[in-house]
Amino acid sequence: MHPHVERILLTKEEIAVVVDRLGKTITKDYADKNLLVVGVLTGGTIFAADLIRSIDLDCELDFVGVSSYGNTAQSGDLTWTKPLSLSPKGKDVLVIEDILDTGRTLSCLTAYLQEAGANSVKLCVMLDKPECRIADITADYVGHSVGNEFIVGYGLDYAQQYHNLPYIGVLKPEQYQ
Numbered sequence: 001m002h003p004h005v006e007r008i009l010l011t012k013e014e015i016a017v018v019v020d021r022l023g024k025t026i027t028k029d030y031a032d033k034n035l036l037v038v039g040v041l042t043g044g045t046i047f048a049a050d051l052i053r054s055i056d057l058d059c060e061l062d063f064v065g066v067s068s069y070g071n072t073a074q075s076g077d078l079t080w081t082k083p084l085s086l087s088p089k090g091k092d093v094l095v096i097e098d099i100l101d102t103g104r105t106l107s108c109l110t111a112y113l114q115e116a117g118a119n120s121v122k123l124c125v126m127l128d129k130p131e132c133r134i135a136d137i138t139a140d141y142v143g144h145s146v147g148n149e150f151i152v153g154y155g156l157d158y159a160q161q162y163h164n165l166p167y168i169g170v171l172k173p174e175q176y177q
């Protein structure tokens with residue numbers, strides 16, 4: 001275990017079980033849909049890469065780089081570092097993100113995708129931190145719920161580090177205080 005990690009929440013093997021479960025459900029739900037998977041950079045890349053391989057359907061894949069500012073859930077509150085490359089028009093968009101925290105980013109992104117003509121927009125997150133929610137949003141597919149702790153690994157970083165840990169763990173508070 002990395003010396004900055006206090007404890008492991010999900011091992012590599014437990015993550016694989018979660019990804020398999022989500023992939024099977026999504027495969028069933030999107031059987032007759034026009035699926036466009038949109039991963040959110042950077043934290044969502046590792047989860048998105050694993051998850052699409054457990055979705056047994058034809059689908060398109062794109063990535064967006066976004067973060068939100070402001071306190072509303074308006075699509076105009078987004079700062080873009082990488083726009084969509086594919087059109088969401090008429091597609092059933094499944095957004096893949098590492099963690100749903102305040103919900104600001106994903107509620108702004110959902111509004112943007114709806115305005116851009118997506119047929120449907122659903123959210124799949126590896127982790128959900130419901131205690132921290134500010135925006136009125138719930139994820140359609142959740143891997144695992146966590147409390148109000150700072151999580152790293154499996155795509156989740158602190159100061160650009162720990163993205164590559166193969167497990168999901170809690171960062172020792174002394175590393176960020």
Ligand code: 5GP
Pocket residue numbers: 043068097098099100101102103104105106129149150151152156157158
């Ligand atoms: P929000 O839901 O607050 O708009 O933003 C979620 C984003 O905040 C996530 O994509 C992630 O980048 C970051 N974030 C929220 N909670 C955590 C956490 O516990 N650990 C890490 N590494 N990032 C987090």
Ligand code: MG
Pocket residue numbers: 040041042043044098099
């Ligand atoms: Mg993120």
